[in-house]
Amino acid sequence: MVMESLDAFRQRARDWLAGNLPRLPADAQPWNGMRVGTDEARRAKELQALLFEAGFAGLCFPKEYGGQGLAPEYQRAFGEEAQSYEMPLLFNTPTFTIIAPTILDLGTEAQKRRHLPAMIRGEELWVQFMSEPSGGSDLAGAITSAKFDGDNYLLNGSKIWSSYAAFSDYAICLARTDWDAVKHQGLTMFIVKIHQPGVEVNQIRQSDGGAEFCQEFFDDVPxxxxxxxxxxxxxxxSAQRLLFHERSASGGASPYAVGVSGRRRDTVEDLVRLARARERSDDSHVRDLIAEIHVLQTVQAQTIERVTKGIASQGLPPTSGAVPRLFGSLNGVRRSDVTFEIAGTESIAWERADSPSTVGNDYIFRQAWSLGGGSVEMQRNIISERVLGMPREAAADRGIPFKEVRRNAPSK
Ligand SMILES: Cc1cc2nc3c(=O)[nH]c(=O)nc-3n(C[C@H](O)[C@H](O)[C@H](O)COP(=O)(O)OP(=O)(O)OC[C@H]3O[C@@H](n4cnc5c(N)ncnc54)[C@H](O)[C@@H]3O)c2cc1C
Known part of the structure; x- marks a missing residue:
């Protein structure tokens, strides 16, 4: 069969989008994955199902698992065409860009056939059960346990900060299965159905009113x-593989995303518009700030490209993904600071009749970009120890059975 040319594909996508998906209003807020609830999850599933029926879902996934088997440039072209339309962006992270590629890499044939087509059809939203109340940075220190009872593993413990768990369907969960083994050797990765007896999902209310973070409690979940x-x-x-995909995704390198964010959340044009709206575009300090962001974004894009190519050609180790991840985090924080400074007092106070500014909320939330997907300190540790080959930091839990490691949380 002759492969459709990129131009023909782009035109077909453009025509279909114009006739079938709602356009975003010109003043639509950039998608940042926050303030998501049940309605957004239902809508994302509807939109994903529409894309699937039209043959525009799972563009880079293999055909045998429900995808279109296309090269990444087709996905990029679709993303460009889809930018001004409502898209099921909730499926991007972690379902398509982190969990699906991990299942592609590690899953059994049955797991791939069971779950990948269901994701692509818009039926399954997934989350990550990684962080625990005792700490998220020390992922290998997980104390949620799974014990084999002859038929099933029984899961007990708690996970936290799981984005979107309350309205998602499945999770990938790291649990301790051998307490006699050393820390990194007694863990197993599981696929867990979220809504089933024994799983309690509590939403965590945030200061901005959102509740997309959850904490789960497991009580003998089979x-x-x-x-x-x-x-x-x-x-x-398995966790390393997942983290590799997470770093690639947060660096913007995943070929599995369903379009980019409806409106890119980080354009310099947005800052220019903001400066004009605040009548500050002639202010030389504001112009310097915008130029600084422009430079940072250019360097970030080139770093992503350089590292992605380096990993693909094996010139760089896969852990190098921590470099664009670190840069992106620091860049995100700086951009929030700059946006806040340009917006001035209007980001914290507004007239009753006006819609509230999102700049203030984004500013409060900005530190999240230094934590989600692994903190900046952990990225620095990875770069120093596993990219640059510097000595490993001291650890009191190395080389001893995990059950002998001192900790302050109870274990089963
Ligand atoms: C937006 C967002 C989305 C998230 N989504 C999910 C999700 O879907 N699923 C999930 O499981 N988790 C999720 N998380 C949690 C995230 O993975 C954790 O917040 C992160 O791994 C840090 O863990 P912690 O918050 O428990 O902090 P801790 O691990 O307690 O660390 C506290 C501080 O100490 C520092 N620190 C810890 N150890 C070291 C060390 N060895 N060297 C130097 N500094 C160190 C850390 O950098 C951090 O600043 C999300 C977080 C955010 C912000």
Whole structure:
């Protein structure tokens, strides 16, 4: 069969989008993944189903798992055409860009056939059960436990900060399956159905009114053997794979995203518009700030490209993904600061009749970009130890059975 040319594909996508999806209003707020609820999840599933029926879903996924088997440039072209339309962006992270590629890499044939087409059809939203109340940075220190009872693994413990869990369907969950093994060797990665007896999902109310973060409690939740992702007690390898995809996704390099954000959340044009609206575009300090962001974004884009190509050609180790991840985090924080400064007092106070400014909320939330997907300190650790080969930091839990590691949280 002759492959459709990129131009023909682009035109077909443009025509279909114009006839089938709602356009975003000109003043639509940039998507930032926050303030998401049940209605947004339902809408994202509807939109994803529409894309699937039209043959525009899962563009870079293999055909045998419900995708279109196309090259990344087709996905990029579709993303460009779709920018001004309502898109199911909730599926991007973690469902399509982190979890789906991890299942592609590590899943059994049955797991791939069961879940990937369901994601692409818009039926399954997924989340990550990684962080625990005892700490998220020390992922290998997980104390949520799964014990085999002869038929199933029984999951007990708690996970936290799981984005969107209350209105999602499945999770990838890292749990301890061997307490006699050393820290990194007694873990197993599981596929967990979220809404089932024994799983309690509590939404965490945030200061901005949102509640997309959740904490889950597990009480003897049965997980069938067939839901092990990767190998039993080799969950650290599975987690590494997942983190690799997470770093690639947050660096903007995933070919599996369903378009870019409806409106890019980080354009310099947005800052220029803001400066004009505040009548500050002639202010030389404001112009300097906008130029600084322009430079940072240019360097970020080139860093992503350089590192992505380096990893692909094996010139750089996969852990180098921490470099654009770190740069992106620092850049995101700086951009929030600059936006806040340009917006001035209107970002914290507004007239009753006006719609509230999002700049203030974004500013309060900005530190999240230094935590989600692994904190900047952990990215620096990865770069120093596993990219530059510097000595590893001291650890009191290395080389001893995990059950002997001192901790302040109870274990089962
Ligand atoms: C927007 C967002 C979305 C998220 N989504 C999810 C999700 O879907 N699923 C999920 O499981 N988690 C999620 N998280 C949680 C996130 O992964 C954790 O916040 C992160 O890993 C840090 O863990 P912690 O908050 O428990 O902080 P801790 O691990 O307690 O760390 C506290 C501080 O100490 C520093 N620190 C810790 N250890 C070291 C060290 N060895 N060297 C130097 N500094 C160190 C950290 O950098 C941090 O600044 C999300 C977080 C955010 C902000």
């Amino acid at each position: 997980i069938p053997l067939e839901n092990v992702l990767g190998k039993v007690n080799d969950g650290w390898t």
